[in-house]
Amino acid sequence: MSEEFKIEIVNPEKSFLVKDDVSEVVVPAYEGEMGILKDHISIISFLKPGIVKILSKSGNESYYIEDGIVEFKNNNLSILTSSIFNIADMDKSKKQDLLKQAEEESGKEEINDQSRYLIDQKIEVLKTLN
Amino acid sequence: MASLDDLKKRIASVKSTQKITKAMKMVAAAKLRKAQESAEKGRPYSEKMNNVILNLSSGISDKENAPKLLSGTGNDKVHLCVVMTSDRGLCGGFNSNIIKKAKSYFSKILSEGKELKIITVGSKGNDQLKRMYGDKIVENISFKESKNANYFDADKVGKIVIDKFESSEFDICTIFYNQFKNVITQIPQAQQIIPLNSEDSEENTSEESYEFEPDEDEILSNLLPKNISTQIFKAMLENSASEQGSRMSAMDNATRNAGEMVDKLTIQYNRSRQAAITKELIEIISGAESL
Numbered sequence: 001m002s003e004e005f006k007i008e009i010v011n012p013e014k015s016f017l018v019k020d021d022v023s024e025v026v027v028p029a030y031e032g033e034m035g036i037l038k039d040h041i042s043i044i045s046f047l048k049p050g051i052v053k054i055l056s057k058s059g060n061e062s063y064y065i066e067d068g069i070v071e072f073k074n075n076n077l078s079i080l081t082s083s084i085f086n087i088a089d090m091d092k093s094k095k096q097d098l099l100k101q102a103e104e105e106s107g108k109e110e111i112n113d114q115s116r117y118l119i120d121q122k123i124e125v126l127k128t129l130n
Numbered sequence: 131m132a133s134l135d136d137l138k139k140r141i142a143s144v145k146s147t148q149k150i151t152k153a154m155k156m157v158a159a160a161k162l163r164k165a166q167e168s169a170e171k172g173r174p175y176s177e178k179m180n181n182v183i184l185n186l187s188s189g190i191s192d193k194e195n196a197p198k199l200l201s202g203t204g205n206d207k208v209h210l211c212v213v214m215t216s217d218r219g220l221c222g223g224f225n226s227n228i229i230k231k232a233k234s235y236f237s238k239i240l241s242e243g244k245e246l247k248i249i250t251v252g253s254k255g256n257d258q259l260k261r262m263y264g265d266k267i268v269e270n271i272s273f274k275e276s277k278n279a280n281y282f283d284a285d286k287v288g289k290i291v292i293d294k295f296e297s298s299e300f301d302i303c304t305i306f307y308n309q310f311k312n313v314i315t316q317i318p319q320a321q322q323i324i325p326l327n328s329e330d331s332e333e334n335t336s337e338e339s340y341e342f343e344p345d346e347d348e349i350l351s352n353l354l355p356k357n358i359s360t361q362i363f364k365a366m367l368e369n370s371a372s373e374q375g376s377r378m379s380a381m382d383n384a385t386r387n388a389g390e391m392v393d394k395l396t397i398q399y400n401r402s403r404q405a406a407i408t409k410e411l412i413e414i415i416s417g418a419e420s421l
Contacts, residue, residue: 012175014168031344044341082281
């Protein structure tokens with residue numbers, strides 16, 4: 001029996017990635033990183049900024065994600081996100097840009113605690129990427 | 131009767147108009163393909179989003195404390211209407227169809243004695259509504275700079291709507307847009323997005339229960355604002371496909387009409403040329419006979 005399941009990442013513009021030979025996915029869920037294997041219980045959670053790691057037969061990939069929702073059901077994993085970047089495609093300046101944007105945003109005063117938490121997360125992740 | 135010279139000029143001018151409409155049709159056709167593609171590509175996201183929300187809302191234990199975006203404020207006094215139109219004209223009945231739909235809705239609301247607020251997206255809608263409902267328009271958004279419908283823009287509109295909702299400026303929000311069916315048919319739609327109308331979406335909630343992390347309420351309150359933006363984005367995609375389709379068929383008609391006009395004018399031109407020649411001949415012959 002194979003231990004593989006299907007993943008689909010969609011962003012508003014298009015279906016970003018579809019793979020059906022995935023063995024494990026690690027997503028930055030809101031309450032901490034979460035590894036998903038085959039036959040995981042059905043779950044809905046939302047994501048904080050972080051890195052999605054996809055382990056599959058055809059190679060491992062990681063993506064930088066800023067927000068999103070993850071749904072796992074019947075061995076189908078869907079990730080809905082509005083901003084996702086393939087880390088392999090991100091060059092230095094892109095990362096710097098994102099970091100600068102995030103830092104600017106965290107400098108603002110009128111944001112609430114929750115979004116501040118998310119922005120801090122974002123900055124941290126981007127720093128590790130850089 | 132117009133002189134030969136006038137006719138010639140008219141034929142030339144109609145012909146050049148025809149050239150323009152033909153070119154516009156071609157451009158619209160090319161853009162339509164792109165817009166249609168992105169509308170199709172955008173569908174999975176909004177469908178998935180809808181599914182998740184359906185699953186979530188059916189799992190919510192006490193409906194009383196459900197987020198207001200889902201259940202509504204309990205009132206229906208103030209209606210916010212987001213009318214989405216294009217920024218450019220020359221696209222047949224595209225804009226006026228939306229406006230017509232919106233206006234009939236407006237008059238229904240006003241006759242029920244409710245308050246009306248309007249947000250127009252796209253400058254054409256604003257132009258047409260400002261005469262009758264100028265005092266009702268609270269915001270006018272236009273994305274002239276962005277070439278294609280993108281999520282970033284939709285998110286901006288969504289944020290404005292949610293901000294207004296949170297400061298309780300309205301109870302019910304409806305968006306107006308054209309749904310793209312095919313090149314000749316676009317159906318003006320009125321879709322209620324706040325509170326979420328779950329009757330509209332097909333019921334395919336599964337029996338299976340989900341694990342939620344964190345709890346349902348928190349996920350829902352995070353998800354619903356995103357859903358608003360997603361719905362608006364979907365409407366924008368449909369709208370841009372409809373706009374191009376509508377423009378394409380309008381320009382096709384215009385080109386055909388111009389062709390008919392050129393034919394008619396050419397016949398008229400030839401007739402009067404012939405008449406002039408005949409007249410000259412008669413003059414010459416009768417002149418020769420009288421000698």
